[in-house]
Amino acid sequence: MGSASRPAGHGAGVGAADPADIVRRAGEAMGAEVTGLAELKGGRSGLTYSARAGGEPVVVKVAPPGLAPVRDRDVLRQARVLSVLAGVPGVEVPAVLGAHPGAPPEVPPLLVMSSVDGERYEPRHTDSPVRPPAGVVLTRMRLAAGMLAALHTADPFQAGLDEPVSGPEDELGRWRTAFASCELEPRVAELEAECGRLLEDALPAPVWPSILHGDWRMGNMQCAGTEIRAVTDWEIWSVGDPRADLAWMRLMSDPAHPAVVAPWAPAVEPAELRAVYEAAMGREVADLAWFDALARYKQAAASALLVKNAQRRGEAPALTEKSRRVLPLLLAAAHERLTGAA
Numbered sequence: 001m002g003s004a005s006r007p008a009g010h011g012a013g014v015g016a017a018d019p020a021d022i023v024r025r026a027g028e029a030m031g032a033e034v035t036g037l038a039e040l041k042g043g044r045s046g047l048t049y050s051a052r053a054g055g056e057p058v059v060v061k062v063a064p065p066g067l068a069p070v071r072d073r074d075v076l077r078q079a080r081v082l083s084v085l086a087g088v089p090g091v092e093v094p095a096v097l098g099a100h101p102g103a104p105p106e107v108p109p110l111l112v113m114s115s116v117d118g119e120r121y122e123p124r125h126t127d128s129p130v131r132p133p134a135g136v137v138l139t140r141m142r143l144a145a146g147m148l149a150a151l152h153t154a155d156p157f158q159a160g161l162d163e164p165v166s167g168p169e170d171e172l173g174r175w176r177t178a179f180a181s182c183e184l185e186p187r188v189a190e191l192e193a194e195c196g197r198l199l200e201d202a203l204p205a206p207v208w209p210s211i212l213h214g215d216w217r218m219g220n221m222q223c224a225g226t227e228i229r230a231v232t233d234w235e236i237w238s239v240g241d242p243r244a245d246l247a248w249m250r251l252m253s254d255p256a257h258p259a260v261v262a263p264w265a266p267a268v269e270p271a272e273l274r275a276v277y278e279a280a281m282g283r284e285v286a287d288l289a290w291f292d293a294l295a296r297y298k299q300a301a302a303s304a305l306l307v308k309n310a311q312r313r314g315e316a317p318a319l320t321e322k323s324r325r326v327l328p329l330l331l332a333a334a335h336e337r338l339t340g341a342a
Contacts, residue, residue: 029098045072057115063108072235075111090150116230118222123267134266139226141268149280152210152242166240175301182304198338204287210242217252247291258329293337300330
Protein backbone atom coordinates (compact mmCIF):
# COMPACT_ATOMS: atom_id res chain seq x y z
CA MET A 1 0.00 0.00 0.00
CA GLY A 2 1.10 3.57 -0.50
CA SER A 3 1.65 6.29 1.99
CA ALA A 4 -0.83 6.60 4.79
CA SER A 5 -0.49 10.32 4.97
CA ARG A 6 -0.40 11.51 1.39
CA PRO A 7 -3.75 13.16 0.56
CA ALA A 8 -4.91 13.58 -2.98
CA GLY A 9 -3.53 16.79 -4.37
CA HIS A 10 -5.91 17.33 -7.24
CA GLY A 11 -9.42 18.63 -6.88
CA ALA A 12 -11.60 21.69 -7.08
CA GLY A 13 -9.70 24.86 -7.89
CA VAL A 14 -6.84 23.12 -9.69
CA GLY A 15 -6.02 24.76 -13.00
CA ALA A 16 -4.47 23.24 -16.08
CA ALA A 17 -0.70 23.12 -16.28
CA ASP A 18 0.98 25.03 -19.11
CA PRO A 19 3.70 22.78 -20.58
CA ALA A 20 5.38 25.65 -22.43
CA ASP A 21 5.61 27.68 -19.23
CA ILE A 22 7.00 24.69 -17.33
CA VAL A 23 9.69 24.17 -19.98
CA ARG A 24 10.61 27.83 -19.94
CA ARG A 25 10.85 28.16 -16.17
CA ALA A 26 12.63 24.81 -15.73
CA GLY A 27 15.21 26.02 -18.25
CA GLU A 28 15.63 29.28 -16.33
CA ALA A 29 16.08 27.35 -13.07
CA MET A 30 18.80 25.17 -14.59
CA GLY A 31 20.40 27.61 -16.98
CA ALA A 32 19.97 25.06 -19.76
CA GLU A 33 17.52 24.26 -22.53
CA VAL A 34 14.79 21.83 -21.44
CA THR A 35 13.15 19.61 -24.05
CA GLY A 36 10.95 16.54 -24.34
CA LEU A 37 8.59 17.30 -21.46
CA ALA A 38 6.28 14.33 -20.79
CA GLU A 39 3.98 13.84 -17.82
CA LEU A 40 4.62 10.88 -15.55
CA LYS A 41 1.45 9.34 -14.16
CA GLY A 42 0.89 8.29 -10.57
CA GLY A 43 1.58 11.45 -8.56
CA ARG A 44 -1.09 12.47 -6.05
CA SER A 45 0.27 15.68 -4.56
CA GLY A 46 1.44 17.45 -7.71
CA LEU A 47 2.54 17.01 -11.30
CA THR A 48 5.68 15.12 -12.30
CA TYR A 49 7.36 15.20 -15.70
CA SER A 50 10.31 13.63 -17.43
CA ALA A 51 12.43 15.86 -19.67
CA ARG A 52 15.95 16.39 -20.95
CA ALA A 53 18.34 19.21 -20.17
CA GLY A 54 21.81 19.51 -21.63
CA GLY A 55 21.34 16.08 -23.14
CA GLU A 56 20.70 14.47 -19.74
CA PRO A 57 17.39 13.12 -18.38
CA VAL A 58 15.78 15.13 -15.60
CA VAL A 59 12.60 15.06 -13.53
CA VAL A 60 10.46 18.16 -13.08
CA LYS A 61 8.01 18.36 -10.16
CA VAL A 62 5.36 21.06 -10.24
CA ALA A 63 2.86 22.05 -7.57
CA PRO A 64 -0.75 21.84 -8.78
CA PRO A 65 -1.73 25.15 -10.40
CA GLY A 66 -4.58 26.92 -8.67
CA LEU A 67 -3.79 25.56 -5.20
CA ALA A 68 -1.54 27.01 -2.53
CA PRO A 69 1.80 25.12 -2.60
CA VAL A 70 1.68 23.97 1.01
CA ARG A 71 2.25 20.67 2.85
CA ASP A 72 2.88 17.84 0.39
CA ARG A 73 2.39 20.24 -2.55
CA ASP A 74 5.35 22.42 -1.48
CA VAL A 75 8.03 21.40 -3.98
CA LEU A 76 10.44 24.09 -2.75
CA ARG A 77 10.29 22.52 0.70
CA GLN A 78 11.17 19.20 -0.92
CA ALA A 79 14.11 20.91 -2.61
CA ARG A 80 15.37 22.12 0.78
CA VAL A 81 15.49 18.69 2.36
CA LEU A 82 16.98 17.07 -0.74
CA SER A 83 19.73 19.70 -0.79
CA VAL A 84 20.51 18.98 2.86
CA LEU A 85 20.47 15.20 2.40
CA ALA A 86 22.86 15.41 -0.53
CA GLY A 87 25.55 16.03 2.09
CA VAL A 88 24.54 13.25 4.50
CA PRO A 89 26.84 10.21 4.24
CA GLY A 90 25.03 6.97 3.54
CA VAL A 91 21.81 8.57 2.22
CA GLU A 92 21.13 8.52 -1.52
CA VAL A 93 18.69 11.06 -3.00
CA PRO A 94 18.15 12.70 -6.39
CA ALA A 95 20.26 15.82 -6.95
CA VAL A 96 18.50 19.19 -6.97
CA LEU A 97 19.36 20.86 -10.28
CA GLY A 98 17.23 23.95 -9.97
CA ALA A 99 13.99 25.44 -8.68
CA HIS A 100 11.65 28.26 -9.68
CA PRO A 101 9.32 30.00 -7.19
CA GLY A 102 6.61 30.81 -9.72
CA ALA A 103 3.77 33.12 -8.65
CA PRO A 104 1.40 30.86 -6.73
CA PRO A 105 -1.27 29.80 -6.83
CA GLU A 106 -1.78 30.62 -10.51
CA VAL A 107 1.85 29.99 -11.53
CA PRO A 108 3.03 27.08 -9.37
CA PRO A 109 6.60 26.63 -8.15
CA LEU A 110 8.66 23.85 -9.68
CA LEU A 111 11.68 21.71 -8.85
CA VAL A 112 14.13 20.09 -11.28
CA MET A 113 15.97 16.96 -10.12
CA SER A 114 18.31 14.42 -11.58
CA SER A 115 16.65 11.37 -13.09
CA VAL A 116 17.95 8.22 -11.42
CA ASP A 117 17.81 4.97 -13.37
CA GLY A 118 16.57 1.88 -11.59
CA GLU A 119 13.55 -0.18 -10.65
CA ARG A 120 11.09 -0.03 -7.78
CA TYR A 121 9.96 -3.22 -6.17
CA GLU A 122 7.85 -3.48 -3.01
CA PRO A 123 8.14 -7.02 -1.58
CA ARG A 124 4.84 -8.56 -0.49
CA HIS A 125 2.84 -5.63 -1.89
CA THR A 126 3.61 -6.32 -5.57
CA ASP A 127 1.56 -8.99 -7.27
CA SER A 128 3.80 -9.71 -10.24
CA PRO A 129 5.43 -12.91 -11.46
CA VAL A 130 8.46 -10.84 -12.50
CA ARG A 131 10.53 -9.84 -9.49
CA PRO A 132 14.20 -9.44 -8.57
CA PRO A 133 16.00 -12.51 -7.23
CA ALA A 134 15.39 -13.19 -3.55
CA GLY A 135 18.99 -12.44 -2.56
CA VAL A 136 18.84 -9.08 -4.30
CA VAL A 137 15.61 -8.13 -2.52
CA LEU A 138 16.94 -9.11 0.91
CA THR A 139 20.17 -7.18 0.38
CA ARG A 140 18.26 -4.08 -0.71
CA MET A 141 16.03 -4.20 2.35
CA ARG A 142 18.96 -4.56 4.74
CA LEU A 143 20.69 -1.65 3.03
CA ALA A 144 17.48 0.38 3.30
CA ALA A 145 17.31 -0.24 7.06
CA GLY A 146 20.93 0.89 7.40
CA MET A 147 20.29 3.93 5.22
CA LEU A 148 17.34 4.84 7.43
CA ALA A 149 19.71 4.87 10.40
CA ALA A 150 22.05 7.16 8.44
CA LEU A 151 19.13 9.51 7.73
CA HIS A 152 18.15 9.60 11.40
CA THR A 153 21.72 10.31 12.48
CA ALA A 154 21.70 13.67 10.69
CA ASP A 155 20.78 16.54 13.03
CA PRO A 156 17.97 18.54 11.37
CA PHE A 157 18.74 21.70 13.33
CA GLN A 158 22.45 21.74 12.55
CA ALA A 159 21.46 21.19 8.93
CA GLY A 160 19.38 24.38 9.05
CA LEU A 161 15.97 22.75 8.65
CA ASP A 162 13.79 25.16 10.59
CA GLU A 163 10.77 22.92 10.94
CA PRO A 164 8.29 22.33 13.77
CA VAL A 165 8.93 19.07 15.60
CA SER A 166 6.12 16.51 15.47
CA GLY A 167 6.36 14.20 18.47
CA PRO A 168 4.38 11.04 19.26
CA GLU A 169 1.57 13.02 20.88
CA ASP A 170 1.27 15.28 17.82
CA GLU A 171 1.17 12.31 15.45
CA LEU A 172 -1.48 10.56 17.51
CA GLY A 173 -3.56 13.73 17.65
CA ARG A 174 -3.36 14.14 13.91
CA TRP A 175 -4.77 10.69 13.18
CA ARG A 176 -7.40 10.84 15.92
CA THR A 177 -8.61 14.07 14.33
CA ALA A 178 -8.67 12.33 10.94
CA PHE A 179 -10.80 9.53 12.34
CA ALA A 180 -13.14 12.04 13.96
CA SER A 181 -13.91 13.47 10.51
CA CYS A 182 -15.01 10.09 9.16
CA GLU A 183 -18.24 8.16 9.58
CA LEU A 184 -17.35 4.70 10.88
CA GLU A 185 -19.42 1.58 11.40
CA PRO A 186 -20.28 1.19 15.10
CA ARG A 187 -17.97 -1.77 15.72
CA VAL A 188 -15.09 -0.02 13.92
CA ALA A 189 -15.74 3.22 15.80
CA GLU A 190 -15.59 1.37 19.11
CA LEU A 191 -12.29 -0.30 18.19
CA GLU A 192 -10.83 3.00 16.97
CA ALA A 193 -11.76 4.75 20.21
CA GLU A 194 -10.17 1.97 22.26
CA CYS A 195 -6.96 2.09 20.22
CA GLY A 196 -6.80 5.86 20.52
CA ARG A 197 -7.22 5.66 24.29
CA LEU A 198 -4.57 2.94 24.65
CA LEU A 199 -2.12 4.89 22.52
CA GLU A 200 -2.69 8.03 24.57
CA ASP A 201 -2.30 6.18 27.86
CA ALA A 202 1.03 4.66 26.77
CA LEU A 203 2.68 7.67 25.09
CA PRO A 204 6.45 6.96 24.97
CA ALA A 205 9.14 9.28 26.23
CA PRO A 206 10.43 11.53 23.42
CA VAL A 207 13.85 11.11 21.82
CA TRP A 208 15.98 13.62 19.93
CA PRO A 209 14.10 14.42 16.70
CA SER A 210 15.36 13.37 13.29
CA ILE A 211 14.61 14.06 9.65
CA LEU A 212 11.79 11.70 8.68
CA HIS A 213 10.90 10.57 5.19
CA GLY A 214 7.33 9.68 6.18
CA ASP A 215 6.89 6.74 3.78
CA TRP A 216 10.15 4.79 4.05
CA ARG A 217 9.62 1.63 2.01
CA MET A 218 11.19 -0.14 -0.95
CA GLY A 219 8.53 1.14 -3.33
CA ASN A 220 9.98 4.64 -2.91
CA MET A 221 13.53 3.62 -3.84
CA GLN A 222 15.21 3.43 -7.23
CA CYS A 223 17.39 0.32 -7.23
CA ALA A 224 19.77 -1.41 -9.61
CA GLY A 225 20.88 -4.88 -8.61
CA THR A 226 21.60 -4.73 -4.89
CA GLU A 227 22.28 -1.00 -5.01
CA ILE A 228 19.85 1.65 -3.73
CA ARG A 229 20.53 4.54 -6.07
CA ALA A 230 18.02 7.04 -4.72
CA VAL A 231 15.24 7.39 -2.17
CA THR A 232 12.44 9.38 -3.77
CA ASP A 233 9.01 10.82 -2.86
CA TRP A 234 9.91 13.32 -0.13
CA GLU A 235 6.55 15.13 -0.22
CA ILE A 236 5.67 14.36 3.41
CA TRP A 237 9.08 14.65 5.09
CA SER A 238 9.11 16.12 8.55
CA VAL A 239 11.16 16.49 11.70
CA GLY A 240 10.01 14.11 14.40
CA ASP A 241 10.51 10.85 16.22
CA PRO A 242 12.73 8.49 14.18
CA ARG A 243 10.88 5.43 15.44
CA ALA A 244 7.92 6.38 13.27
CA ASP A 245 9.92 5.76 10.07
CA LEU A 246 11.28 2.44 11.34
CA ALA A 247 7.82 1.25 12.38
CA TRP A 248 6.43 2.16 8.96
CA MET A 249 9.10 0.15 7.17
CA ARG A 250 8.44 -2.79 9.50
CA LEU A 251 4.71 -2.56 8.77
CA MET A 252 5.32 -2.69 5.03
CA SER A 253 7.45 -5.83 5.41
CA ASP A 254 5.01 -7.59 7.75
CA PRO A 255 3.61 -10.72 6.04
CA ALA A 256 0.51 -10.38 8.24
CA HIS A 257 -0.29 -6.90 6.91
CA PRO A 258 -3.96 -7.14 5.86
CA ALA A 259 -3.27 -5.57 2.48
CA VAL A 260 -0.40 -7.80 1.37
CA VAL A 261 -0.88 -9.49 -1.99
CA ALA A 262 2.18 -11.77 -1.82
CA PRO A 263 2.86 -12.70 1.83
CA TRP A 264 5.11 -15.51 0.61
CA ALA A 265 7.42 -13.17 -1.31
CA PRO A 266 11.03 -13.06 -0.03
CA ALA A 267 11.50 -10.08 2.29
CA VAL A 268 13.46 -9.20 5.40
CA GLU A 269 11.22 -9.80 8.40
CA PRO A 270 10.33 -6.90 10.71
CA ALA A 271 12.47 -8.25 13.58
CA GLU A 272 15.57 -8.35 11.39
CA LEU A 273 14.91 -4.85 10.06
CA ARG A 274 14.94 -3.65 13.64
CA ALA A 275 18.19 -5.50 14.34
CA VAL A 276 19.90 -4.04 11.26
CA TYR A 277 18.72 -0.54 12.15
CA GLU A 278 19.83 -0.86 15.78
CA ALA A 279 23.25 -2.17 14.74
CA ALA A 280 23.69 0.80 12.41
CA MET A 281 22.55 3.25 15.11
CA GLY A 282 24.69 1.60 17.76
CA ARG A 283 21.86 1.44 20.29
CA GLU A 284 18.58 -0.31 20.97
CA VAL A 285 15.24 1.23 20.06
CA ALA A 286 12.86 1.65 22.99
CA ASP A 287 9.06 1.49 22.91
CA LEU A 288 8.92 0.29 19.30
CA ALA A 289 5.71 -1.69 19.92
CA TRP A 290 3.91 1.62 20.51
CA PHE A 291 5.12 2.96 17.17
CA ASP A 292 4.22 -0.32 15.45
CA ALA A 293 0.69 0.17 16.79
CA LEU A 294 0.66 3.82 15.73
CA ALA A 295 1.71 2.85 12.17
CA ARG A 296 -1.32 0.57 11.90
CA TYR A 297 -3.63 3.13 13.47
CA LYS A 298 -2.27 5.74 11.06
CA GLN A 299 -2.85 3.59 8.00
CA ALA A 300 -6.33 2.74 9.22
CA ALA A 301 -7.07 6.46 9.50
CA ALA A 302 -5.74 7.03 5.98
CA SER A 303 -8.01 4.22 4.75
CA ALA A 304 -10.99 5.86 6.42
CA LEU A 305 -10.13 9.18 4.77
CA LEU A 306 -9.81 7.48 1.39
CA VAL A 307 -13.28 5.98 1.75
CA LYS A 308 -14.76 9.30 2.86
CA ASN A 309 -13.18 11.27 0.01
CA ALA A 310 -14.14 8.66 -2.59
CA GLN A 311 -17.75 8.78 -1.44
CA ARG A 312 -17.71 12.57 -1.53
CA ARG A 313 -16.47 12.49 -5.13
CA GLY A 314 -19.06 9.88 -6.09
CA GLU A 315 -16.51 7.26 -7.09
CA ALA A 316 -17.52 3.65 -7.56
CA PRO A 317 -17.76 1.67 -4.28
CA ALA A 318 -15.44 -0.98 -5.73
CA LEU A 319 -12.60 1.54 -5.62
CA THR A 320 -12.85 1.78 -1.83
CA GLU A 321 -13.63 -1.85 -1.05
CA LYS A 322 -10.03 -2.71 -0.17
CA SER A 323 -9.65 0.26 2.18
CA ARG A 324 -12.96 -0.52 3.86
CA ARG A 325 -11.89 -4.14 4.33
CA VAL A 326 -8.44 -3.49 5.78
CA LEU A 327 -9.51 -0.66 8.10
CA PRO A 328 -10.81 -2.83 11.00
CA LEU A 329 -8.02 -5.35 10.45
CA LEU A 330 -5.39 -2.64 10.87
CA LEU A 331 -7.10 -1.40 14.03
CA ALA A 332 -7.26 -4.93 15.40
CA ALA A 333 -3.53 -5.36 14.72
CA ALA A 334 -2.81 -2.07 16.48
CA HIS A 335 -4.89 -3.18 19.45
CA GLU A 336 -2.96 -6.46 19.69
CA ARG A 337 0.34 -4.61 19.91
CA LEU A 338 -0.97 -2.24 22.54
CA THR A 339 -2.30 -5.03 24.72
CA GLY A 340 0.65 -7.40 24.24
CA ALA A 341 -1.43 -9.95 22.35
CA ALA A 342 0.70 -9.78 19.17
